[in-house]
Amino acid sequence: MTGLLVAQSDDRRSLEKELLKYPQNGDDARGRKWLTLAANLRINFMTEPVLPQILVTNTLTRRKEPLKSLDPSGNKIRMYACGVTVYDDCHIGHAMQAIFFDVIRRYLEFAGYDVTYVRNFTDVDDKIIDRAKQRGMSPARLAQDMIESSDRDMEAIGVRPADHQPRVSEMIPQIVHMIQDLIRDEAAYATKSGDVYYRVRRKSDYGKLSGRNPDELRSGTRDLVQGDKEDPLDFALWKKDDVPDASWDSPWGRGRPGWHIECSAMSKEYLGNSFEIHGGGRDLVFPHHENEIAQSESANKAPYASCWMHCGLLTIEKQKMSKSLGNHITIQDFLKSWTPEVLRFGILQYHYSSNVDFSKAVFQQCHRRLLYFYETLDLLNQMAPEKVSAPADPLNHHWLIGEFHKAMSDDFNTAAALASLNKAMKAGRELAAGKKSAP
Template identity: 45%
Template sequence: MTIKIYNTLTRRKETFTPIEEDKVRMYVCGPTVYNYIHIGNARPAIVFDTVRRYFEFQGYEVQYVLNFTDVDDKIIKAANELGQEVPEVADRFIKAYKEDVKAFGVKEAVHHPRVMETMDDIIAFIDGLIEKGYAYEAGGDVYFKTRSFADYGKLSHQSIDELRAGARIQVGEKKEDPLDFVLWKAAKPGEISWNSPWGEGRPGWHIECSTMAKKYLGETIDIHAGGQDLSFPHHENEIAQSESLNGKTFANYWMHNGYINIDNEKMSKSLGNFVLVHDIIQQHDPNVVRFFMLSVHYRNPINFSEALLESAKNGLERIKTAYDNLSHRREASTNFADGNESWIEKVNQHEQRFIQEMNDDFNTANAISVLFDLVKDANHYVNESHTSEVVIDHFLTTFTKLTSVLGISLEGKKQGDLQDEEIENLIQERYEARKNKDFARADEIRDELKAKNIILEDTPQGTRWKRG
């Protein structure tokens, strides 16, 4: 069967044809690491991890690259506010990001490139653009000549004239045309900087991803992915830079996930509905949050609310209960009937329908509907007076296989696991013990939690915890 992907570039579904047989070169724009990630950052992490898992399920080797922007105005501002160096802030929030997305079952990328580790390559990339006449230096800054790239606007489907109407040259900018964008910024006093042919400075945002994608995946990649908000100008500028320098198509398929609304309002700091992942996974099972994220097609907007999370929790429980009932019947039965081919075929049909839905632009919402149909049949079968060991095993294997594609775990909490409220109470008791200089009790609580696979991290914002 063929996999079809909705390509933002062409605005239609296209059959996926890899550059190299049985391999996928996939680049996903990662976070700017100046704070803990919010729920909007979690959606692409979960969505494109699922895309990767499905390709691997179909036998592809996926070269999955997700970058970290570790040099940026926001990081410099955060470093100043925290009284730390930029690399220290970046290290801290990269670690936090990895812990947060791991809780959602997101697999580690094959490469996690960082801007600070790619500086020589970025400078060489910019130098190449200048040499070819696509960029120019102005007072220590370097700008890309947007009009020099004839296809500019092809991803966002905007014309140069439309873009020109809203473009302005800001105070302090030295660019020749309002549409030109920065590749290299001259250093301001006290800022972190690197030496370059144009003086001390640091790269602009767009050039970073172009360079890292080329370094780790080549001049042309199969899939470039990210949030819908990155389509313009970030991804548009990446195309212009990369195709100008390399003279080749940058990415064959562009994938963008939809926005997240909070209680039917767009998430934003100004509205005060900015939800951090760290807070969510302390209040809700991360497995449920992932299931909720995949219950809507990745290109559609998704509304995040307590009521919808509760609905997702109930839905996931239905699947887990069916799986557990099968497992218990398997363990308890001593008198199995012979295998029933009609039931085996029913299960196989569900798997084929699941595959059809995932082949259609990774439609996880419809794939989950297929899982619920599998649940109905499993519940019907497990209540029959005579069941087959072969059929039960086939049900169990299929449940495991399909939920694994979605990155959903069917394992419940083990006996003896602490509830979230119990963990929070122990952390509060530890805080009081440390405040009263009862360090022996504080260490005792840490060890008690560690024995239960609860890992603590003390931060300036308080103690964070996760299940190990």
């Protein structure tokens, strides 16, 4: 299915050049079939009329609203998505979020936006340190191995690399600088023990993303203040530590950054103080994204991300995926039984904000549906250059592209976009079977 995405010209020769990039066998041969069909029908996606305004459900405002560029050109979209913590191989839950934001980025580019996409690697974390100890290796070596594994997994499932893929370990100077700014403004404080905390009470609108009230959060904590913290709600910006390969010198002594400040520093480095889209899983809304907003807006004296998008969660047969339940599926294990297209198709049948539930039966159904699509395309390809001219006909590519745009410009509704493709495939089968008359 990915082959059609690269067909950017109605010039036959250009499409034939694209065809040469694909081998004659395997899954890539299927991509050739899409390109062949595009060449025969002379489809040009990139010269379609200007799209209507893209609407996005914004977690911050709790409304569906127009996506607006903050750049004076009105044509730039900067997007940051929280990436993986690299202590183990990626599982299909990681794939779900990566695929959704990959498609969102692709559609924004397709719509004519100049997109800068940042997706980070968290390569400094307690889980990495603990796993490295178990394996008898350094945290830095484990993180590097897992980053390379993640890159291979993403390539295998058709996820394009982000424009920038920063690592926490590469951003320590920027993180330290941001913490210093917060301390100078008294939005943060260093303790005698060498830790640094953010003062949550200094942010008057803390809780605006998650809808949580600091007073209610305070009443839900133990009265005992942990360590040198002034308030139980305060969160760590810097932690005293001396683990080799996972700690750095700082004005407060040797240590490592807290989780939340990492993304604030990385997004600022590549996207600036303010940008258009920040994404991640729904489980990150609080405390991670809430704390990102607080520290970033305090340090930068500017609004952070204007639109927040959150993906749903993935379950296996209605249960949370975990190794203890025996339903933990890595991307590598999935690809031993199914093609990458099955995974992408299965995920994109859902809206990005919906929870996704998978099972073997679902994978089988996706596999059968993909075969149906390819068989239908083969039948239509054999009939080319037959033309379908009725404007409202699902076989008319202008109708199909219009329905695709209608779905994707309405909160990136991949489920509705695939439903339109289903209509086109059904009409194609009817035409091939003689139940539908060609014009």
